[in-house]
Amino acid sequence: MTIIRAGHDRNELAGLLRRDPHLHAYELGDLDDFYWPYTTWYRLDDAVALLYHGGPTPVLLALHRSAEVVAELLTGLLPLLPRHFEAHLSPGGAEVLARQFPVRSRGPHLKMALTDPDRLVRVAPGGEVLTEADTAELTAFYRRSYPGIWFDPRMLRTGHYLGMRRDGGLVAAAGVHVWSPRYGVGALGNVTTAPEHRGQGLASTLVAALCRRLLAEVETVALNVHAENTAAYKLYDRLGFTPVAEYVEHVVGEPAS
Known part of the structure; x- marks a missing residue:
């Protein structure tokens, strides 16, 4: 039994x-x-x-x-x-x-984990830290650019959401689903670029910056990605992430x- x-x-x-x-x-x-x-x-x-x-x-x-x-x-x-x-x-x-x-x-x-952080130097970091003051703008951005996303506005309190703006409006964002210095982990999530700005390397820039920030506080940086999302897989592979499990x-x- x-x-x-x-x-x-x-x-x-x-x-x-x-x-x-x-x-x-x-x-x-x-x-x-x-x-x-x-x-x-x-x-x-x-x-x-x-x-x-x-x-x-x-x-x-x-x-x-x-x-x-x-x-x-x-x-x-x-x-x-x-x-x-x-x-x-x-x-x-x-x-x-x-x-x-x-x-x-x-x-x-x-499931992918950042196993080769030295690759982060391939991409110059960029973006600005988003705060709770940006909640409404970020929520609207995700609604337009990443329909169906699960976004918990509380996560902005972590200080680990970054955004890129053009002409005063958000065109790319990246953040975390979980973050815990106490338990030594950070999991990336909600990474997306507005459709009209894709192909410019904006997501790579934000992810590289975010990983650097996380590695200053935690030992394990991980993420989940759909197995058929080839573009996202290539981005993460370029930055030093390795597949560690399937689910x-x-x-x-x-x-x-």
Whole structure:
């Protein structure tokens, strides 16, 4: 019988997640005080799953190098999961959730980690720091340039959102999904350029600057990217990022009517 138990000890959880920090960068970041109130943690022996409920839809992270462990972990979690959520799953996980929920794939994704930071010198950094005063402008920019993005305005408090302006308006932006000097991780996210300004290297400039800022405070810099997003992959590869794991994002269950 699979026995799942809740995780409440941050030091204990951090010790488990740090065994594979590149795979678990997001979970490590979510141990931070900034995110901790929005998290629920589960354990099966040394395997850890996180349900993050800080956004409009809960997000389940169930990642492990072993497909068998992922399957066993999710089997035990089935009675505990909400009716509707998103899920980031290592191979083998979707089949388990499909026993109880409708599951729709958003496609294969890669976890990448900054393993060769010396490559950052290939791109001159640039951009300006965005603050909470820029919330409305940045939200409108993402709505136009990156529809469907998940952007938490609280993240502007980290000081790790950068923007590029032309003629007084934002044309490119890059930020973080998680950032925690306490747990030594930063995960890039919400990187995009306005369609009419793409191909000019603006995103590369912002990402290079952002990585330099993060490396002054954390040891692990990571990100998630859709496996079919060739342009983004090439950008990150050029700046020293390496694929460290594959996973699939899913929409699970049915939203409340």
